Amino acid sequence: MSALIEVRDLAVTFGSRQSQVQAVQNVSFDVQQGESFGLVGESGSGKSTVLRAICGLAPTSAGTIKIDGKLLASPRDPAFYAQVQMVFQDPYGSIHPRHTIDRVLSEPLAIHGFKNAEDRIEKALNDVGLGGGFRFRFPHQLSGGQRQRVAIARALILEPQILLLDEPTSALDASIQAEVLNLLDALRIEKGLTYLLVSHDLAVVAHMCERLLVMQHGTRVEELTRTALQGRDATQKYTQQLLVASEGFKAP
Amino acid sequence: MTNMLQVEGLNVSFPSRDGPVRVVRDVTFTLGRERLGIVGESGSGKSQTGRAILGLTPASATVTADKLSFDGIDLRHASAKTWRSLRGPRMSMIMQDPKYSLNPVMTVGRQIVEAYRRRGDATRTDARNRAVAMLEAVQIRDPERVFEAYPHELSGGMGQRAMIAMMLIAEPDLLIADEVTSALDVTVQLDVLRILDGLVRDRGMGLIFISHDLRLVSSFCDRVLVMYAGRVVEEIAARDLHSAQHPYTQGLLNCLPQIDGDSGPLQTLTRDPAWLA
Amino acid sequence: MSDVSTRDWLLSDRPASRRQARLGQAYRTWSQLRRNRLAMVGLGIVVVLILMAIFANVISPYDPIRGGDLRTERLLPPSWAHLMGTDDQARDIFSRIVHGSRLTLMVVALVAIIATPIGLAVGTTAGYFGGWVDVVLMRITDIFLAFPRLILALAFVAALGPGIENAIIAIAITSWPPYARLARAETLQIRDADYIAAIRLQGAGSARIIWGHVVPLCLSSVIVRVTLDMAGIILTAAGLGFLGLGAQPPQPEWGAMIAAGRRFMIDFWWVATMPGIAIFVVSLGFNLLGDGLRDVLDPKGET
Numbered sequence: 008m009s010a011l012i013e014v015r016d017l018a019v020t021f022g023s024r025q026s027q028v029q030a031v032q033n034v035s036f037d038v039q040q041g042e043s044f045g046l047v048g049e050s051g052s053g054k055s056t057v058l059r060a061i062c063g064l065a066p067t068s069a070g071t072i073k074i075d076g077k078l079l080a081s082p083r084d085p086a087f088y089a090q091v092q093m094v095f096q097d098p099y100g101s102i103h104p105r106h107t108i109d110r111v112l113s114e115p116l117a118i119h120g121f122k123n124a125e126d127r128i129e130k131a132l133n134d135v136g137l138g139g140g141f142r143f144r145f146p147h148q149l150s151g152g153q154r155q156r157v158a159i160a161r162a163l164i165l166e167p168q169i170l171l172l173d174e175p176t177s178a179l180d181a182s183i184q185a186e187v188l189n190l191l192d193a194l195r196i197e198k199g200l201t202y203l204l205v206s207h208d209l210a211v212v213a214h215m216c217e218r219l220l221v222m223q224h225g226t227r228v229e230e231l232t233r234t235a236l237q238g239r240d241a242t243q244k245y246t247q248q249l250l251v252a253s254e255g256f257k258a259p
Numbered sequence: 260m261t262n263m264l265q266v267e268g269l270n271v272s273f274p275s276r277d278g279p280v281r282v283v284r285d286v287t288f289t290l291g292r293e294r295l296g297i298v299g300e301s302g303s304g305k306s307q308t309g310r311a312i313l314g315l316t317p318a319s320a321t322v323t324a325d326k327l328s329f330d331g332i333d334l335r336h337a338s339a340k341t342w343r344s345l346r347g348p349r350m351s352m353i354m355q356d357p358k359y360s361l362n363p364v365m366t367v368g369r370q371i372v373e374a375y376r377r378r379g380d381a382t383r384t385d386a387r388n389r390a391v392a393m394l395e396a397v398q399i400r401d402p403e404r405v406f407e408a409y410p411h412e413l414s415g416g417m418g419q420r421a422m423i424a425m426m427l428i429a430e431p432d433l434l435i436a437d438e439v440t441s442a443l444d445v446t447v448q449l450d451v452l453r454i455l456d457g458l459v460r461d462r463g464m465g466l467i468f469i470s471h472d473l474r475l476v477s478s479f480c481d482r483v484l485v486m487y488a489g490r491v492v493e494e495i496a497a498r499d500l501h502s503a504q505h506p507y508t509q510g511l512l513n514c515l516p517q518i519d520g521d522s523g524p525l526q527t528l529t530r531d532p533a534w535l536a
Numbered sequence: 537m538s539d540v541s542t543r544d545w546l547l548s549d550r551p552a553s554r555r556q557a558r559l560g561q562a563y564r565t566w567s568q569l570r571r572n573r574l575a576m577v578g579l580g581i582v583v584v585l586i587l588m589a590i591f592a593n594v595i596s597p598y599d600p601i602r603g604g605d606l607r608t609e610r611l612l613p614p615s616w617a618h619l620m621g622t623d624d625q626a627r628d629i630f631s632r633i634v635h636g637s638r639l640t641l642m643v644v645a646l647v648a649i650i651a652t653p654i655g656l657a658v659g660t661t662a663g664y665f666g667g668w669v670d671v672v673l674m675r676i677t678d679i680f681l682a683f684p685r686l687i688l689a690l691a692f693v694a695a696l697g698p699g700i701e702n703a704i705i706a707i708a709i710t711s712w713p714p715y716a717r718l719a720r721a722e723t724l725q726i727r728d729a730d731y732i733a734a735i736r737l738q739g740a741g742s743a744r745i746i747w748g749h750v751v752p753l754c755l756s757s758v759i760v761r762v763t764l765d766m767a768g769i770i771l772t773a774a775g776l777g778f779l780g781l782g783a784q785p786p787q788p789e790w791g792a793m794i795a796a797g798r799r800f801m802i803d804f805w806w807v808a809t810m811p812g813i814a815i816f817v818v819s820l821g822f823n824l825l826g827d828g829l830r831d832v833l834d835p836k837g838e839t
């Protein structure tokens with residue numbers, strides 16, 4: 008079986024000739040259809056950049072990205088956006104401050120020429136557990152968790168197969184995090200989605216993902232399965248450090 | 260232990276169409292040279308408590324307190340001049356949302372240098388060296404580059420650390436850290452906590468650590484205040500957090516996913532109206 | 537619907553339709569603006585100006601162009617018959633000022649309609665695309681900015697020929713660069729935001745992003761700036777009129793009226809002073825309104 012997402016030797020370089028930043032180098036991984044795959048690693052290690060590169064928002068300098076066995080065109084074509092969608096790290100920064108939720112959700116439908124916009128918006132809001140009462144609100148009238156739900160609804164409204172989730176819960180408190188994670192889990196089963204999830208919280212990744220890739224300094228450290236993570240069988244030093252650090256602060 | 264900060268009966272309310280909304284209600288606590296955690300769900304008034312202490316409440320809100328004093332100075336009637344001498348050099352706050360708090364069109368380095376120079380008459384090169392050293396101390400791998408970078412060129416966690424560097428460089432006596440580690444991976448989180456810990460131990464800084472990460476708070480802080488709907492519902496020694504009495508605190512703890520947990524749905528919090536009483 | 541329920545409907549936390557959400561937002565902005573006394577004074581002045589322009593024929597007691605008896609009614613001081621006195625052509629100054637408000641309003645409106653879109657389009661495009669597009673557009677803007685406004689307007693009018701229409705075009709052409717600058721600066725802050733990346737990910741093209749997502753965020757600060765600039769525009773128009781390059785006699789343009797009254801300044805103060813006061817009051821009105829709008833519309837104020 009060939010993988011749904013296939014990333015090979017990906018490298019991303021930002022900046023001009025004088026000051027170059029190698030944000031990602033030599034990263035390869037596969038994600039199977041219906042799977043949930045985690046990316047964890049140091050802050051600044053290029054996790055968000057990998058997701059952005061898949062979406063064509065970051066400049067790839069080497070390597071290939073295939074979806075469904077096909078190389079991605081650059082710039083991405085409209086069919087791509089209907090297949091792959093992303094939820095951003097910061098729920099406060101990812102929704103236009105002057106647009107109502109209704110506008111946020113109807114715009115992608117208008118771009119892709121969907122007919123039954125009304126029904127789809129209602130359904131998308133219901134799917135993420137926001138009733139119709141939220142439809143015409145502005146983002147400043149929503150809490151962080153509600154905004155993140157809107158962001159998820161926006162990503163789902165084009166009925167993509169693949170959802171790229173960039174720290175979907177790091178800005179949320181424990182109770183709302185639990186709600187959003189449960190929601191994502193339920194949606195994955197219901198719609199047969201494939202997730203690529205970035206998180207720095209190993210517990211979240213262990214809860215959500217079957218496999219995960221650990222990154223540091225823009226390169227891969229190692230790939231683990233959930234069972235290996237739970238059994239603390241990491242072969243690399245950095246992963247072991249992560250596992251120790253997850254237990255909390257210890258005074259020196 | 261001397262109490263550097265005393266807060267008694269702190270109330271913050273915002274006007275609204277249906278009368279004032281009290282977002283902080285009768286909060287009372289004291290802080291010495293220690294690490295005090297404030298936890299609670301989103302909207303429970305953690306940030307507004309911190310802001311009220313620093314006099315940074317939005318102008319539309321009203322703040323009342325029976326007592327609010329820092330190092331013997333009554334903050335309730337402090338003049339603009341007093342505030343200027345306090346904020347920055349003596350007490351400061353690392354705000355939530357670093358991307359909002361950093362100026363998007365000014366390089367990170369310049370913002371840190373300005374924060375440093377505001378506190379005394381440091382020379383330009385001196386301030387620059389201090390700023391780069393500070394960025395290095397918060398585990399930024401490439402401090403020279405980050406110094407010259409604009410906020411949008413940084414990852415979420417780097418922005419947050421730049422913000423931390425900017426506040427710590429002034430070496431305040433009281434620091435309010437509002438969700439400073441939420442975008443950081445666990446190892447860097449610990450590095451930042453180690454810096455804060457060092458400042459509390461060696462310089463006797465007082466730290467108020469606002470966070471929704473209960474695991475982190477219970478392992479890092481000395482005492483914890485649990486807030487719900489603007490009230491402190493429980494005050495508890497941090498190491499006893501796991502045996503907390505209040506159902507709300509227990510609920511929050513049970514929501515957390517575990518590395519070893521199964522992948523079934525997580526527990527969610529059912530709120531009891533009785534908690535408001 | 538009674539007053540109370542209309543208000544509740546507008547302020548509802550759960551609007552039920554697009555229209556309700558939008559009206560609610562507008563109402564909130566309005567009630568915030570209403571709390572600012574000075575802004576309301578400014579708004580009052582602007583409204584009076586508009587009413588004056590609409591009902592000029594009804595308000596003005598005399599004909600603004602044809603004067604009275606040249607032997608007995610020249611240069612009369614203010615009195616009940618002539619509220620602001622008469623000028624050297626025996627024309628009632630009050631009537632001329634009332635009619636002049638039409639010209640002033642036309643200048644203000646046309647300049648706003650021409651200059652704002654140009655400035656917004658140039659600034660947001662330059663800011664959004666960056667790179668060479670930015671360089672080219674901003675250098676052009678700089679060229680316009682480098683000349684003092686009145687001088688550049690003078691050059692245009694000299695080339696196009698004097699007259700109020702040409703004066704308006706000249707002022708509009710010279711007043712967009714600051715708006716372009718402002719719009720570009722705002723766009724630079726916006727364009728890397730996640731919500732722009734998000735809409736790009738939904739497959740939106742550049743035109744849709746600039747128009748639907750970037751412009752609305754720049755618009756409020758540009759509107760504030762335009763309102764604050766109105767005073768300057770009125771003064772530039774008056775300056776051109778004063779120099780004889782704007783409205784041509786006998787049109788009742790305020791600047792031209794000051795110019796005409798200048799000869800009698802010492803003995804007959806009211807001839808130049810009355811239009812001067814009119815210019816002052818209207819400029820002040822726009823300034824106060826602009827300041828109030830800034831407090832209300834500034835997107836940084838709300839999250």
Ligand SMILES: Nc1ncnc2c1ncn2[C@@H]1O[C@H](COP(=O)(O)OP(=O)(O)OP(=O)(O)O)[C@@H](O)[C@H]1O
Pocket residue numbers: 021022028029030049050051052053054055056057207411412413414415416417442443444
């Ligand atoms: N637009 C840009 N210009 C220059 N450098 C950039 C840009 N965007 C990201 N970078 C750099 O790329 C590197 C990786 O950033 P990225 O956002 O992918 O990190 P991350 O792993 O998501 O970290 P975090 O967990 O903190 O969000 C960082 O060093 C960052 O400074």
Ligand SMILES: Nc1ncnc2c1ncn2[C@@H]1O[C@H](COP(=O)(O)OP(=O)(O)OP(=O)(O)O)[C@@H](O)[C@H]1O
Pocket residue numbers: 151180273282299300301302303304305306307308317355471
């Ligand atoms: N400017 C404002 N106007 C009106 N209400 C406000 C304003 N700022 C905050 N609030 C309200 O005050 C309450 C407490 O807010 P606060 O920011 O202290 O929450 P928090 O505990 O820090 O939550 P989080 O974990 O999400 O940061 C919230 O219900 C919020 O809606």
Ligand SMILES: [Mg+2]
Pocket residue numbers: 054055056096173414415416
């Ligand atoms: Mg990131």
Ligand SMILES: [Mg+2]
Pocket residue numbers: 305306307355437
């Ligand atoms: Mg907060």
